[in-house]
Amino acid sequence: MKYLPLSWTWVHTPAKRVTPAKMPPKLCSLLLLDQLIKWMLMTLIIPKRALDLFQIPKNVVKTSDSDKSKGKRKLYVGSQALGYRRDHMEVLSPIKDGVVVDWDIVDGIWDHAFRECLLIDPKEHPMLLAEPSSNTQQQREKTAELMFEKYNVPALFLAKNAVLTSFASGRATSLVIDSGGGSTTVAPVHDGYVLQKAVASSPIGGEFLTDCLMKSLESKGLTIKPRYSFKRKEIRPGEFQTVDVDFPNTTESYKLYSQRVIVSDIKECVCRAPDTPYDEKAYSNIPMTPYELPDGQIIEIGADRFKIPDVLFNPSLVQTIPGMKSFAETAPSVRGLPQIVIESINKCDVDIRRELFSSILLAGGTASMQQLKERLEKDLLEESPQAARVKVLASGNATERRFSVWIGGSILASLGSFQQMWFSKSEYEEHGASYIQRKCP
Amino acid sequence: MEAVVVDVGSKLLKAGFAVPDQAPSMIIPTQMKRMLEDGSLTETSLFEEATVDPVVRGFIRDWDAMEDLLHHVLYTGLGWEMGNEGQILFTDPLSTPKAVREQLVQLMFETFNISGFYASEQAVLSLYAVGRISGCSVDIGHGKIDIAPVIEGAVQHIASRRFEIGGVDLTKLLAQELGKSNPLVKIDIYDVEKLKEQYACCAEDDVAYEKTKQSRQEEQHTLPDGQVITIGRERYTIGEALFQPSILGLESHGIVEQLVRSISTVSSENHRQLLENTVLCGGTASMPGFEDRFQKEASLCSSAVRPSLVKPPEYMPENLTMYSAWVGGAILAKVVFPQNQHITKADYDETGPSVVHRKCF
Numbered sequence: 001m002k003y004l005p006l007s008w009t010w011v012h013t014p015a016k017r018v019t020p021a022k023m024p025p026k027l028c029s030l031l032l033l034d035q036l037i038k039w040m041l042m043t044l045i046i047p048k049r050a051l052d053l054f055q056i057p058k059n060v061v062k063t064s065d066s067d068k069s070k071g072k073r074k075l076y077v078g079s080q081a082l083g084y085r086r087d088h089m090e091v092l093s094p095i096k097d098g099v100v101v102d103w104d105i106v107d108g109i110w111d112h113a114f115r116e117c118l119l120i121d122p123k124e125h126p127m128l129l130a131e132p133s134s135n136t137q138q139q140r141e142k143t144a145e146l147m148f149e150k151y152n153v154p155a156l157f158l159a160k161n162a163v164l165t166s167f168a169s170g171r172a173t174s175l176v177i178d179s180g181g182g183s184t185t186v187a188p189v190h191d192g193y194v195l196q197k198a199v200a201s202s203p204i205g206g207e208f209l210t211d212c213l214m215k216s217l218e219s220k221g222l223t224i225k226p227r228y229s230f231k232r233k234e235i236r237p238g239e240f241q242t243v244d245v246d247f248p249n250t251t252e253s254y255k256l257y258s259q260r261v262i263v264s265d266i267k268e269c270v271c272r273a274p275d276t277p278y279d280e281k282a283y284s285n286i287p288m289t290p291y292e293l294p295d296g297q298i299i300e301i302g303a304d305r306f307k308i309p310d311v312l313f314n315p316s317l318v319q320t321i322p323g324m325k326s327f328a329e330t331a332p333s334v335r336g337l338p339q340i341v342i343e344s345i346n347k348c349d350v351d352i353r354r355e356l357f358s359s360i361l362l363a364g365g366t367a368s369m370q371q372l373k374e375r376l377e378k379d380l381l382e383e384s385p386q387a388a389r390v391k392v393l394a395s396g397n398a399t400e401r402r403f404s405v406w407i408g409g410s411i412l413a414s415l416g417s418f419q420q421m422w423f424s425k426s427e428y429e430e431h432g433a434s435y436i437q438r439k440c441p
Numbered sequence: 442m443e444a445v446v447v448d449v450g451s452k453l454l455k456a457g458f459a460v461p462d463q464a465p466s467m468i469i470p471t472q473m474k475r476m477l478e479d480g481s482l483t484e485t486s487l488f489e490e491a492t493v494d495p496v497v498r499g500f501i502r503d504w505d506a507m508e509d510l511l512h513h514v515l516y517t518g519l520g521w522e523m524g525n526e527g528q529i530l531f532t533d534p535l536s537t538p539k540a541v542r543e544q545l546v547q548l549m550f551e552t553f554n555i556s557g558f559y560a561s562e563q564a565v566l567s568l569y570a571v572g573r574i575s576g577c578s579v580d581i582g583h584g585k586i587d588i589a590p591v592i593e594g595a596v597q598h599i600a601s602r603r604f605e606i607g608g609v610d611l612t613k614l615l616a617q618e619l620g621k622s623n624p625l626v627k628i629d630i631y632d633v634e635k636l637k638e639q640y641a642c643c644a645e646d647d648v649a650y651e652k653t654k655q656s657r658q659e660e661q662h663t664l665p666d667g668q669v670i671t672i673g674r675e676r677y678t679i680g681e682a683l684f685q686p687s688i689l690g691l692e693s694h695g696i697v698e699q700l701v702r703s704i705s706t707v708s709s710e711n712h713r714q715l716l717e718n719t720v721l722c723g724g725t726a727s728m729p730g731f732e733d734r735f736q737k738e739a740s741l742c743s744s745a746v747r748p749s750l751v752k753p754p755e756y757m758p759e760n761l762t763m764y765s766a767w768v769g770g771a772i773l774a775k776v777v778f779p780q781n782q783h784i785t786k787a788d789y790d791e792t793g794p795s796v797v798h799r800k801c802f
Binding site: 079080083084086117118119120227231232233265269294 | 536538540602692693694702705706709741742
């Protein structure tokens with residue numbers, strides 16, 4: 001079937017087709033998976049630039065078919081699949097309190113990412129995974145097992161989130177505040193290693209703030225209609241009317257998920273961290289900001305704009321939001337962000353405290369809130385010892401703040417000196433999954 | 442010599458010298474027939490052999506067939522001489538795997554020995570063809586549908602969506618429907634394709650679509666082999682399938698809904714700009730009644746900012762939707778090659794195929 005040349009001078013050797021299996025790891029790209037609580041980012045990397053960046057919400061959807069005897073469930077992954085309403089569809093998240101509880105779902109997410117989003121074969125790509133700073137040995141072993149046995153990756157490395165954020169900003173020692181969807185973690189990094197005993201975390205994250213905002217809006221009488229529940233009809237030419245559509249088989253979890261998506265968008269657009277601690281009386285006369293909901297309704301948000309972000313700094317504010325009392329009872333001892341930072345630094349050696357104070361990094365989705373950096377700096381200046389020079393750093397670009405862990409991993413994996421640190425498949429077969437503790441500190 | 446612009450689609454390959462505001466000089470089917478004896482592969486069917494589709498769902502899959510096809514296009518069709526190859530610009534669909542891009546660069550430099558190469562995404566090029574750098578392009582092709590928001594020339598990959606349905610699925614649907622209404626007639630898939638192009642149209646809105654289901658208005662059509670079939674409401678079913686994918690058996694929203702959802706993932710300051718500069722392109726989008734239906738569905742969208750389609754400029758040729766990616770490529774070629782922003786032979790020799798990721802985006 002080949003076309004034979006009649007008279008042609010070949011400059012290079014003819015028909016050199018490089019099959020993917022022969023591609024050396026340097027030329028073929030490295031995959032980086034970042035297990036943030038809320039978002040999972042996958043991409044083929046080039047340093048400092050995410051060329052193909054895919055965000056997959058960590059929530060996955062399953063249908064439970066009541067007449068299936070085996071109880072097999074079908075998983076739908078990704079925001080495109082989640083956006084479509086199906087009967088009996090539940091929204092599940094595999095991670096509870098930072099710990100993976102359902103490995104099948106994680107498997108499904110990775111499968112979707114490799115096969116549908118990135119369109120690659122995991123056999124050909126070494127994998128760098130970012131893990132939470134306080135990950136248990138058992139989870140790491142299970143991850144390694146899953147990666148090597150199911151996906152047959154040639155090499156693996158597990159790096160801590162805090163270390164990668166530190167690399168992204170070009171520092172080997174810093175205090176990393178990672179404020180993501182599920183929780184906020186404060187971890188000091190010294191010379192590229194996380195100081196485990198000083199890691200502190202708080203359950204207040206983006207999702208929690210979204211819940212607060214949702215309860216607050218509901219208590220004011222505003223109903224958030226999920227996207228699937230209404231339709232516009234033309235009753236007369238030129239005149240439109242929004243009509244409610246009812247789907248009786250929609251599960252509660254899906255309805256809640258759809259509402260959360262909308263409220264989360266409100267939060268990202270409208271909320272700002274206040275310059276001073278929130279005070280009911282001072283903010284009662286604030287001008288309202290309008291926001292248009294997907295069904296066309298325009299709502300006005302006033303004091304909530306500042307109250308919700310202040311929950312990060314002052315968790316006792318939660319008690320004033322109607323509907324959130326259950327949280328206030330279960331976790332009364334949650335402290336505000338500045339206090340957690342001070343506590344974490346105080347657990348470190350006296351010698352490095354000064355350096356930690358002067359390089360505090362902000363990372364994560366919630367950290368891209370406006371004015372957060374200024375407020376945090378101000379609060380820390382008040383609480384820190386006099387001699388310390390407090391400096392909070394955050395990259396100006398909101399995208400970079402959100403994906404700084406990923407960017408750090410991208411930088412790490414493309415370093416020449418990193419190439420010998422991979423945990424290869426042959427080592428896994430020789431020593432087993434527990435060897436990962438030695439290879440990936 | 443002018444640069445050559447090649448837009449390889451699942452059904453048609455558009456190629457020509459980069460002269461903007463003209464249609465591409467070569468529009469040929471991508472499908473090829475395999476011949477067992479030694480000799481050149483051509484697209485005309487002289488023997489009864491298996492057909493080969495080098496491009497599946499927008500991505501190049503069969504590289505040998507692709508090589509032969511490009512050989513035909515460049516040397517026979519466009520008149521290149523061996524030893525004096527010029528510069529070439531390719532278009533990529535959305536989410537092209539990196540391996541595919543690298544392989545294409547390798548094929549061009551090593552087998553065809555070209556002097557310069559550039560690759561760009563089809564979504565961006567379709568916007569250039571109508572004179573915009575930001576907007577949303579909805580590309581409804583033969584093998585796939587791509588919805589891609591573009592801001593200042595950069596595709597927002599986070600918000601873009603790709604669906605594996607296209608003209609080929611509509612053809613299958615039409616064949617099925619005709620089989621139901623004309624059970625005694627056997628129709629070849631190529632004839633169904635031609636019927637689709639001739640007869641398919643869109644109803645004005647879903648109320649009108651329901652009405653067509655009841656009506657008995659039918660037309661007689663004579664097939665090339667003499668058989669006579671009747672086509673009635675199947676014409677509207679095809680057009681409706683894009684707005685109600687449940688007809689195709691898929692669980693997803695209609696195309697306008699998908700567009701709105703995909704744009705809502707982008708940060709809200711750009712929403713207005715994206716929605717007001719929506720471009721429709723692709724062969725399937727040139728169905729009669731599609732644009733009007735699209736506008737109608739868009740006005741049913743609940744928020745204040747609604748998708749509105751961009752009118753192509755007057756100096757552009759008719760039928761721009763069929764090859765707007767090619768025209769955009771011609772415009773880009775006039776900018777990129779003279780300014781030496783493309784990949785030259787020296788770059789390729791020095792760095793290898795991965796240079797495409799660095800220089801072309």
